[in-house]
Amino acid sequence: METSTLQKQRPVAIWLYIGVGMIIIQVLLGGITRLTGSGLSITEWQPLLGALPPMNEQAWQTAFDHYKEIAQFQYVNSHFTLADFKAIYFWEWLHRDWARLMGVVFAIPFVYFLIKKKIDGTMVKPMIILFLLGGLQGAIGWIMVQSGLNVEDLYVNHIRLAIHFIAALILGCYVLWFALKLSTPAKEILPVKGLASLNIWILGLLTLQLIYGAFMAGLHAALVASSWPDINGMWVPGSMLTQGSFFSDITHNQITIQFIHRGLAYIIAILVGIWWWKAAETPQHSLLHKIRYLPLMLVLLQVLLGVLTILGSQVKIPITLAILHQFTGMMLLLSLLWTLFLSRGRVR
Numbered sequence: 011m012e013t014s015t016l017q018k019q020r021p022v023a024i025w026l027y028i029g030v031g032m033i034i035i036q037v038l039l040g041g042i043t044r045l046t047g048s049g050l051s052i053t054e055w056q057p058l059l060g061a062l063p064p065m066n067e068q069a070w071q072t073a074f075d076h077y078k079e080i081a082q083f084q085y086v087n088s089h090f091t092l093a094d095f096k097a098i099y100f101w102e103w104l105h106r107d108w109a110r111l112m113g114v115v116f117a118i119p120f121v122y123f124l125i126k127k128k129i130d131g132t133m134v135k136p137m138i139i140l141f142l143l144g145g146l147q148g149a150i151g152w153i154m155v156q157s158g159l160n161v162e163d164l165y166v167n168h169i170r171l172a173i174h175f176i177a178a179l180i181l182g183c184y185v186l187w188f189a190l191k192l193s194t195p196a197k198e199i200l201p202v203k204g205l206a207s208l209n210i211w212i213l214g215l216l217t218l219q220l221i222y223g224a225f226m227a228g229l230h231a232a233l234v235a236s237s238w239p240d241i242n243g244m245w246v247p248g249s250m251l252t253q254g255s256f257f258s259d260i261t262h263n264q265i266t267i268q269f270i271h272r273g274l275a276y277i278i279a280i281l282v283g284i285w286w287w288k289a290a291e292t293p294q295h296s297l298l299h300k301i302r303y304l305p306l307m308l309v310l311l312q313v314l315l316g317v318l319t320i321l322g323s324q325v326k327i328p329i330t331l332a333i334l335h336q337f338t339g340m341m342l343l344l345s346l347l348w349t350l351f352l353s354r355g356r357v358r
Contacts, residue, residue: 013195016192016193016195018128019128019192019193020192020193021123021128022123022128023189023192023193025119025123026185026186026188026189026192027186027189028115029112029115029116029185029189030182030185030186030189030344032108032111032112032115033112033178033181033182034182034337034340034341035108036105036108036109036178037175037178037179037182037336037340038333038336038337039101039104039108040175040178041227041332041333041336042101042105042329042333043101043102043105044166044171044227044228045227045327045329045332045333046098046101046329047082047086047087047098047165048098048101048102048105049102049155049165049166050077050080050082050102050155050159050165050166051077051095051098051099051101051102052073052099052102052103052106052155053076053077053080053159054076055152055155055156060106061107061110063099063100063103070092070095070096071092073095073099074092074095077095080159080160081160082165109148109151113144116140116141116144120137120141133192136188139184140181140184140185140188143177143180143181143184144181147174147177147178147181150173150174150177151174153170154166154167154170154171154173154174157170165228166228167228168224168225168228168229169225169228169261171227172221172224172225172228175221175223175224176217176220176221176224179217179220179340182340182344183343183344183347186348187347187351190348190351194297194351194352198296198297198298198352199351199352199353199355200292200293200296200298200352200353200355201355201356202292202298202353202355204288205285205288205289205292205353206350206353206354208281208285208288209285209346209349209350209353210350211281212278212281212282212285212346213343213346213347213350215277215278215281216278216339216342216343216346217343218274219271219274219275219339220339220343222267222271223271223335223336223339225261225267225271226267226271227332227336229262229264229267230264230327231264231265231267231268231271232268232319232320232323232327232332233264233323233326233327234264234265234268235247235265235320236320236321236322236323236324237320237321238317238320238321241265241268241269241272242265246269247265247266249263249265250263250265250266250269251263251266253266268320271316272316275312275316276313279309279310279313282305282306282309282346283306285305286302286305286306289302289349290302292353296352297352298349298352298353301345301349301352302349304345304348304349305342305345305346305349308338308341308342308345309342311338312335312338312339312342315331315334315335315338318331319331319332319335
C-alpha cells in the first residue's frame with residue numbers, strides 16, 4: 011500500500027526536488043549579485059516587461075540614467091561607463107529572471123498535477139503555504155532593493171539582506187521537507203529522540219551562522235581581517251564592542267561580526283562531529299546510518315572554504331571562493347534537515 015502511494019506521489023516529489031535545486035541556484039545568484047555590487051543596478055520593478063533587458067542603445071542609456079540618480083553611482087561608481095553598467099545590470103537581471111522562471115516551473119506543473127489528480131487533499135494546504143512563501147520572498151526582495159534606491163544609501167542594508175537570504179532558505183527547507191514526506195518510506199524514519207534533539211540544536215546554531223554569513227557579505231566584513239587562525243594578530247580583537255550598545259556592535263561592527271562568524275563555525279563543526287559519532291549507533295541498514303557522513307564532510311569543507319575566503323581577502327573578496335562557501339553552507343543546512351527528517355520517528 012505504501013509503495014503504491016509513494017509511486018503515485020513520485021512525479022510531485024521530483025517536481026519539488028527540482029524546485030529545491032532552483033532555489034539553491036537563485037540564492038547563489040543573489041550572492042554573486044551582492045558581491046559584485048549589482049543589486050541596485052535595476053531601479054524599476056516590472057514583473058512582465060522587465061523579463062527582457064534593454065533592447066537597444068537608447069533603452070540602455072535610459073536605464074543607466076536612472077542608475078545615475080542614486081547614491082551608489084554618485085559616490086561609488088561615478089567612473090562607470092555604459093559598458094560597466096551593463097556588466098552589473100546582467101547579474102541583477104539574471105537574478106530576477108531566474109525568480110520569474112521559478113514561478114513558471116512551480117505554477118505550470120502545479121496546474122498539470124491538479125488536472126491529472128496527482129495532488130490529493132493532504133497536499134493542498136502545504137501547496138498554498140509554498141506559494142505564499144514564494145510570493146513573500148519576491149516581495150521582500152523588491153522591498154530590500156527599493157530601500158537602497160535613494161541619494162543616501164550606497165548599498166542595500168545588510169540586515170534586510172539577511173532577512174531576504176533567510177526567507178529564501180526557509181522556502182528551500184519547506185520545499186525539501188514537503189518532498190521528503192512524499193518520497194521517503196516510513197521504515198526509514200527512525201525514533202532516535204536524542205539524535206534528533208542534537209540535530210535541532212545544530213540547525214538553530216547553523217541558522218544563526220547563516221545570518222552572520224549574510225552580515226559578512228553585506229558589510230564585506232572579510233576585508234577587515236584576512237589572517238587565520240588569529241584575527242589581525244589577536245585571538246580576541248580589541249576593536250570589538252566599540253559601537254555603543256551591545257546589539258549595535260554584534261549587528262554592525264565588522265570585526266565583531268567576523269569574530270562571531272568564526273566562533274560559530276568552530277562550535278558547529280564540533281557539534282556535527284558529536285552528532286556523527288552518535289549517529290553511528292543507528293541500524294546499519296538504515297538510510298540515516300548510510301548518510302551520516304554527509305553533514306560531517308560538508309561542515310569540514312565549509313570551514314576550509316571559509317578559511318580560504320578569509321585568507322584570500324587581502325584586497326577584495328574572492329567571489330568564487332565566497333560563493334562556494336555559501337553553497338556548502340546551504341548544502342549543510344539541507345543535509346541536516348534531511349537527517350532530522352529521518353530521525354524524528356515515534357516509537358511504535
